[in-house]
Amino acid sequence: MSLTRWLPAAGWLRGYGREDAAADGMAALIVTIMLIPQSLAYALLAGVPPQVGLYASILPLVAYALFGSSRTLAVGPVAVVSLMTAAAAGQVAGGDADLYLAATVMLALVSGVMLVAMGLLRLGWVANLLSHSVISGFITASGILIAASQFKHLLGIPLHGDTLWELAASAAGHLDAFNPATALVGAAAVLFLLWARGPLKRLLARTPLPAWLAELLAKAGPVAAVIGTTLAAGPGGLAERGVAIVGQVPGGLPSPTLPAFDAGLLGQLWLPALLISLIGFVESVSVAQTLAAKRRQRIDSNAELIGLGAANLASGVSGGIPVTGGFSRSVVNFDAGARTPLAGVFTAGGIALTALFFTPWFHYLPKATLAATIIVAVLTLVDPGAFVRAWRYSKADFAAMLITLIGVLAAGVEAGVIAGVAAALGLHLWRTSQPHMAELGQMPGTEHFRNVRRHRVVTSPRVLSMRVDESLYFANARRTEDAIYDAAINRAGRRHVVLLCSAINHIDASALDSLETLNRRLADAGVTLHLSEVKGPVMDQLQRSDFLERLTGQVFLSHYQALETLDPETTRRASCKLKVTS
C-alpha cells in the first residue's frame, strides 16, 4: 500500500501481461512517430538545439512512468512551457548561448525540485490559485505570442522579444531579410498541416478504418510534412536557396550530468520556474483527469506533482528543457490503447533509438517546417469563445481573463500571470465584501421563506426576516451589520429581526464583533435579534464565544419555527392561504 503510494508503478507492474505489452507497444510506436517532430519543434521554440528536445523526451518519460499516477499521460516538451522557458532563459542569458542552455537546464531542475517538494508537502491545492479564467487568458495569449514568434522561421526574418510589441518592432526592422524560398516552404507546410487536421481528418473518418487509425493518420501530418520538406530542401536543393535547415544534429544519448550550482542564476530563475511548475502541473493534471475518468481510474494530484517533478529532474540531469504532460500526445496514447505507463517507457526507447541512429536524417529538415507545425498546433490554444462565455457568465472572470491576456501580450508571460492572479484574488474579495442580502417573506401555504423581491410572499409587520448570502468575515462584517440595522429601524413597529443563517458558512472574529455590536445597537433601538438555521460548524464556533449569552433573542432550528413563535397570527394565516385558495 504505502509502496504503491510513493511508487505507483509497483501497483500496475504486478500482473503485467503479454496483451498489456502488445497494447502499450503499439501505442508507444504511434506516440513516438508523433513526438519526434514535436520534440524538435518545441526545442526550436525554447531556443535550444534540436537534440535537447529529444533528450527531454527520453529520461523524463521513464521517470514519470515510475512516479506519476496517470496510466496514459504522455509527458515531454510542450508549447506553452517551452515559450515560458525561452522567455525566462532569454532574460538571464542576454546573447550568451552557453548561459542560455545552463538557464534552461536550471529551470528544469528547479521546477523539478519545486514540484516534488509540493507533492511531498501535499501542496497540490496551491495550483488552484490559478483560476481557470487566468489560465485560459494565459493560454490564448501564449498561443498568439508563440505563433507570432515563429514567423521568424516561417519568413526567414530574425525576430527578438518576449512581448507582441517587441516582436512587431523587430519584424519591422528586418523586413529586408525576407526569404521567398523559406516563406514558400513555410506556407506549403502550414497549408498541408491545416488540410491534414481538417478535410483529410474528416475524409479518413468516413473510411472503414478503425477510429484510432484514422485519428493517427491525421495526426501523422507533421511527420509527412517533415519528410516532404526535408526531401525538398535536401535533394530538391531548396537549402541552397537560403532555406534555413536544422543542420548537423549530434547523435547519441544525453550523458547525465549535474550542472554547477549557481546561486545568482537561481535567484533570477526561481519565479519563472515556479510559474512553469504551476502552469505545467495544472495543464497536465487536467488532461490526466479527463483521460482517467473515461476508465474510472483515479488521479492523485500529489502523486502527479511528484511524477512531473521527477520528469523535470530527469530532463534537467539529461541536459533537457522543462517538460509536462502534453494534451494531444496523451489523447493519441490513450486512443491507441495504451494500458500502463510502460507505454511511456517504450516511447522513451523509440526516441532514444532516434537520437542514436536517425539524427543525420534531420540535417536537411527546414526550420520553417517545424515553425509551421508549432503554429498549426498553437492555433488550437487560441480560444476567443472563452472570452465570450466568460463575459456572458461573469464579468469578474472576464476581467481577470482580459487582464491576463493583455498582461502577457504587453508585458510578457510572468508579469501577465502575476497580474491575472492578483486581479482574480482582488475581484473575489471585492465580491464577497458586498454580499447579496434579501428581506424574506413566507411563501403562502408553505413553511418556506423567500426573497420579497422575487416572490409573492407574506411578511410580518412585527418581525423582519433577513437572509445574508455570504459567510460573514472582516471584509463584509460592518457592511452587513449596517444593512441589517438600517432595515430593522427603517420601519416603525418592528420588534424582532430574525437572521436566516443557512448560507453563512463561517463567522470570523470581526464578524462576531459586528454581530455583537448589531445586537447591542438593535437592543438600544428596542429591537430583538434572533438567528435561525445556524449550521453545525458555525454553532460550535459561536458556542466557544459568549455571544449566545449576550444575544437578546433566541436561536431557532428553522426559520418557520422562529416566525411561528414571534408572530403566530401572521404565520398561521400565511400557512393557511393555500387551503383557502384551493
Place this chain on the structure above:
Amino acid sequence: MSLTRWLPAAGWLRGYGREDAAADGMAALIVTIMLIPQSLAYALLAGVPPQVGLYASILPLVAYALFGSSRTLAVGPVAVVSLMTAAAAGQVAGGDADLYLAATVMLALVSGVMLVAMGLLRLGWVANLLSHSVISGFITASGILIAASQFKHLLGIPLHGDTLWELAASAAGHLDAFNPATALVGAAAVLFLLWARGPLKRLLARTPLPAWLAELLAKAGPVAAVIGTTLAAGPGGLAERGVAIVGQVPGGLPSPTLPAFDAGLLGQLWLPALLISLIGFVESVSVAQTLAAKRRQRIDSNAELIGLGAANLASGVSGGIPVTGGFSRSVVNFDAGARTPLAGVFTAGGIALTALFFTPWFHYLPKATLAATIIVAVLTLVDPGAFVRAWRYSKADFAAMLITLIGVLAAGVEAGVIAGVAAALGLHLWRTSQPHMAELGQMPGTEHFRNVRRHRVVTSPRVLSMRVDESLYFANARRTEDAIYDAAINRAGRRHVVLLCSAINHIDASALDSLETLNRRLADAGVTLHLSEVKGPVMDQLQRSDFLERLTGQVFLSHYQALETLDPETTRRASCKLKVTS
C-alpha cells in the same frame, strides 16, 4: 436634503435652542479641561512642540463639527495616531527638527486628502480590509510600544527607535543618564493616576454625586497631576534637580499656512498617511457608532470620512499633527450631555483661549507627568484578553492577531499592519479553499436533510446527498469536484448524486468548469448529477451558461423533492418513521 448630506451641520443647526447651547457648553467645558493635558501629552508622544498639540485641538474640531455625521464624537490628537506619526516622521527626518515638523504637517494634509477622497468616492468599505483581529493586535502592540517609549521622559533616559528591540538597546546604552528626581515625579504621577481611575473612581461612584460628575472628577486626575507636579517642579524647585520640564510654550493662535509641496516627502509619506487614515477612521467610526446607537442616531461612514478628512486638513494648515476621534474624550462629551457638534466648536474655543493666555502656566510642567498620563492612558489599550478570546474562537484570527502584534513590536507599525492584513487575507482564502462538506441523510419523520456524521438519519443506497458549505470559486473548485467524485464512486450501486446548494452563494467560471468536468466524469462512471435548492442569483448566472443543458440530471427546488423523485421507497419509509415510532 442634499445640503445636509454634504454639510450635516445644516441639519442640526436648524432649531438649535438655548437648552442645547447650555448642554453643549457644559460638555465643552469638561472636555476642554480633559483635552488640555492630552493635547500636550500626545504632542510629546508625536515628538512635536507642545503648542502643536493645542493647535491640533482647535480648527480640526470646528472642521469636524461642520462635516462629520456624529453628534458627540470628540476629535483631536490620540495616542495610536501620534505614535504612527512619530514613527513615520522620524523615518524621513533623521535628526532634522524642521524636516520632522514638515513631515508631521504633510502627514496630516495627505491623510486629510485621502480621507476626503475616500468619502467622495464612497470607499468607506476599504477600511474593512483591516480585520478586527489585525486592529486589536495592532492596538495592543502600539500600547506596549508607546508605554516603552515614554520611559524616556519617565526616567530621564534618552531613547530612540520604532521597535521594542531598538528601544531596549538604546535604553541599555543610556542607563547612566538616569535621573532620580525625574523618576520620582514620574512614579508619583503614575501611581496617582492609577489611584484616580481605580479606587478614587469607585469611591466617587458610591457618593450621591451624579454619575457624569463622578466620572468627570475621576477623569480630572490628569489635570490634578499636571497642577501638582507643575507646582513641585517650579516653586518646589525640582526643575533645578534636573527634572525635564516643558519650558517656554509660545502663546497665540496658529497662523493658517500651506507648506511648500514636496514630491519627495510625499513619496515617502503616502503609505504611512494611508495607514494613519484607515486606522484612525476605523477607531473613530466605531466610537461614533457606539454612541450614536444609544440615541438611535445614524452614522454615515462616508460623511465620517469627509469629516475626519476635513479635520486633518484643518490640522495640517494650522501646523498640527494628524487627528481622529478619541474614545475617552468622546465618551466624556456624551456622558456630560453634549447634544450637537457645537460642543466641539465650544471646546475648540476653550483650547484657543488656553493657547492665547495660559501657555506660560505650562512652563514648569514636567515632561515626566505627561509621560505618566500617556502610559496610564495606553495601558487600557493593551488587551491580552483579546488574544485569549481569539484563540478560543478562531485559530485563524488568533494567527492574524499574533502576526500583527509581533510584526509591530519587532518591525514597526507599518510593517506590522501590512503583514497582519496580508496574513488575514491569506488565511481567509486558505479557509475558503477547503470547504466543509457533508454527506446528508433524511431526518426520520421530516423533510429535512442533515449531516450523517452529526445526526441519526436515513440514507439512500442509490442516491448520494452532498452539501458543500462554501461558495464555489477557483480556490476550492477542483478540491470540491474531486471530493464529490470520490464520494460518489466509492460505493457500488450509487446511481445519483444530488448536490444541495443552499450554502453556495456564488459559482465563478472556474467552479462552473469544475461542475461541468464533474458532470462529465460522473457520467463516464455511470452516475447522474443533480442540484437542489439553487439560490436565485446563482440560478440566474447558471442560466447564462450552457451548463444546465449539459447537466445529466435535474435541478430540484427542494432536496426532499429530489430524493422523493430519485428514491421514492427509502424517502417514503424515512418520512413515515415518525408515525411508526410515535
